[in-house]
Amino acid sequence: MNFEHWKRIVIKVGSALIAPTNTGCSSEYLLSIANFIKQCRSSGIQVVLVSSGSIAAGAHLFSPNKDSKNTDNIIIKKAMAAAGQAEMMATWDTLFDFPTAQVLLTHADLRKRDRYESIRDTIDTLLEHDILPIVNENDAVTTDKLKVGDNDNLSAMVATAAHADTLVICSDIEGLFTKNPHLHQDAKLVSDVYQIDEDIYAMAGGATSSVGTGGMKTKIEAAEKAISHGIDTYIVNGFKKQTFQAMLAGDNPGTHFFSDKNPMHDGVHWMRHTTRALGELIVGDQYKIGHNEASDLLVADDLLSVNGDFSSGDVVLLRKHNGDKLAKVKTNYSSCLLNFVADSTNQDFSEELDKTQDPIISKQYIALMES
Structure with a gap:
């Protein structure tokens, strides 16, 4: 010792x-x-x-x-x-x-x-x-x-x-x-x-x-x-x-x-071991977290569905449709708004969201899961 x-x-x-x-x-x-x-x-x-x-x-x-x-x-x-x-x-x-x-x-x-x-x-x-x-x-x-x-x-x-x-x-x-x-x-x-x-x-x-x-x-x-x-x-x-x-x-x-x-x-x-995910963002099985600009990490077209009830600034789990856990992330939007975005009938709104300065998830608040 x-x-x-x-x-x-x-x-x-x-x-x-x-x-x-x-x-x-x-x-x-x-x-x-x-x-x-x-x-x-x-x-x-x-x-x-x-x-x-x-x-x-x-x-x-x-x-x-x-x-x-x-x-x-x-x-x-x-x-x-x-x-x-x-x-x-x-x-x-x-x-x-x-x-x-x-x-x-x-x-x-x-x-x-x-x-x-x-x-x-x-x-x-x-x-x-x-x-x-x-x-x-x-x-x-x-x-x-x-x-x-x-x-x-x-x-x-x-x-x-x-x-x-x-x-x-x-x-x-x-x-x-x-x-x-x-x-x-x-x-x-x-x-x-x-x-x-x-x-x-x-x-x-x-x-x-x-x-x-x-x-x-x-x-x-x-x-x-x-x-x-x-x-x-x-x-x-x-x-x-x-x-x-x-x-x-x-x-x-x-x-x-x-x-x-x-x-x-x-x-x-802190993200991985102390925070608690209050919801989930579900993406396609082929999705990979981007490594360039923050807006490339997750765009509206990537989002298939949203689980849970959470607010802007909460920590959520980012996972694939097949169940694979990708990361804990901090979301810049509420579950209410992201449910609206995930609805494929709201394409015009989703495109406008991708043009905003605030990405769906914050690049500085991402804790990748080990595997």
Whole structure:
């Protein structure tokens, strides 16, 4: 490990570490993590903490018999998150002798470029003033449409936004195993991963924690996002203090996903791994994205149909009629207008659209799919 070369790291801590018994926050497993963060800061390494656990921390404050017989009720969960977030922040504050800051996000904050850059500016400013940013998804207000869903992937998005060089994801096992170690005694720890492919995903099973939302698969997804941005990623056991002692000594106690030697450009990475396509533009099977002027990328005659309901400036998927995905692109027109353009009976209007200064898709906002 290159502990001495770290400059800015993101460490993700899950619900099972924050509130292992669903009876409120516990410092049992957090002390060693807090000490690790202190040691990093004292060594000149900037740290961003992504902390799950607001729902798990607040669950004990709500009586199922009083409020709802179904504790999975989304409204109750939002209330649990609102109450638990305060308890979780207070718990972290007691473990540090330096200031912390709460940063609550939804996916809407990440997929809009100006808000994404605003997140980066806020984190940069906090770190410049030696304040520890503690990031969590805003579960109290988020909806299915707006949520990231798990803090493994959120931590990777935060790491890319913050231009971190290292991401540490704390799990309840040592890292990625060749098989589920809870079911197979011959499972072996995979210490080094240089490329994430189907074989790596095949090793990932479901969630092993009763209070978390992410399993090993979401951690692999997060690692894939991070390494493609040039961020070394580690999955480690957050329940063992030896884990953090080993990392400080320069040893790898878990699985190290090595960063890509040729990371994606920041804008392309944001398009591919952070934005969410809100619709589709369907083109003919012979269509190829142009490489000349922006207007050559997609003209009205190329457009066969439009799927979804989106506005000008939204990100959509550009795909062929046969299903092949070509790219994520930013559209300069709404689905309503493009449906009108795709209608072959509106030929005169389509020709006029191609003459305008604004092309259908923006050349500077294109993330080609790998294959």
